Amino acid sequence: MAPSSDAVLDALGDRTRRTVLERLRDGPLPVVAIAKDLPVSRPAVSQHLKVLKDAGLVVDRQEGTRRIYAIDPSGLALLRAYVEAFWQGVLMTYARAAEAAMPLDVEQ
Amino acid sequence: MAQQPAPGGLLEPVRQSVRVRRPIDAAFELFTRDIGSWWPVGTHHARGEVVGVVFEGRLGGRIYERCRDGETADWGEVLAWDPPRRVVFSWVLSVRQGAPTEVEVRFTAEDATTTRVEVEHRGWERLGGLATETRASYLNGWPLVMRLFLEAAGTA
Numbered sequence: 001m002a003p004s005s006d007a008v009l010d011a012l013g014d015r016t017r018r019t020v021l022e023r024l025r026d027g028p029l030p031v032v033a034i035a036k037d038l039p040v041s042r043p044a045v046s047q048h049l050k051v052l053k054d055a056g057l058v059v060d061r062q063e064g065t066r067r068i069y070a071i072d073p074s075g076l077a078l079l080r081a082y083v084e085a086f087w088q089g090v091l092m093t094y095a096r097a098a099e100a101a102m103p104l105d106v107e108q
Numbered sequence: 109m110a111q112q113p114a115p116g117g118l119l120e121p122v123r124q125s126v127r128v129r130r131p132i133d134a135a136f137e138l139f140t141r142d143i144g145s146w147w148p149v150g151t152h153h154a155r156g157e158v159v160g161v162v163f164e165g166r167l168g169g170r171i172y173e174r175c176r177d178g179e180t181a182d183w184g185e186v187l188a189w190d191p192p193r194r195v196v197f198s199w200v201l202s203v204r205q206g207a208p209t210e211v212e213v214r215f216t217a218e219d220a221t222t223t224r225v226e227v228e229h230r231g232w233e234r235l236g237g238l239a240t241e242t243r244a245s246y247l248n249g250w251p252l253v254m255r256l257f258l259e260a261a262g263t264a
Contacts, residue, residue, distance in 0.1 A: 083122045083229055084122050084124060087122065087124040087227050087229060088124050089148060089151065089152065090124075090147070090148065090152060090227075091124050091125070091126040091225065091227060092126070093146055093148045094126065094128070094139060094146055094147075094225070095126045095127075095128050096146070097138060097145060097146030098128035098129065098130045098134075098135060098138055099128075099129060099130075
């Protein structure tokens, strides 16, 4: 399934997942380093990483026996899409209230 | 590697526009002081259970929601008040817990009864603050992650 902004926002709804992302700030890390000192089990961290990956927020690659995770910069595009949808929804509602809407194309 | 959007492009303002059949004065009034009559509070809110939205139409005026429990939650503050053509306000509703972003709404009369309304949401580069857990919302992590992505995109 392609990542969606909903998946991004849902993925961000969890504090542990945000901590995981923060740990990847300085560069890619293996799961063991990501999980270090976190108050959740390794399998739980792996599950969180899977949610983040499914949401398009991280990418992973295999290096020998280790799986390395990194932040996926393209996730920002999804978040921009979220903001665009936010204002699109607002303006459509506004236009309906103003009666007789004639929405224009989205400007890029 | 998958093609990445240019980091600069990701920082560009988000723009949306709409054309309404209302004179410019009425279009401006509806968007600002009458915001509570139409804003989609069911999906676009800070705390939820919203019973009203207040837009104080003056420089320095607050924009906030009033909730069923009597609490209020700030959305932003008016930074420029130039009716009926332009209003600028700080904005924390969809991007809370970083530095506030900024929204400019411009109104242009296309004729006596038609107005073009353009929203520009900008200031993404300001989102530098680390998120702290003060409100229970699924949007809390957004500024933090925005910053993380910007840093990652900048070094990609």
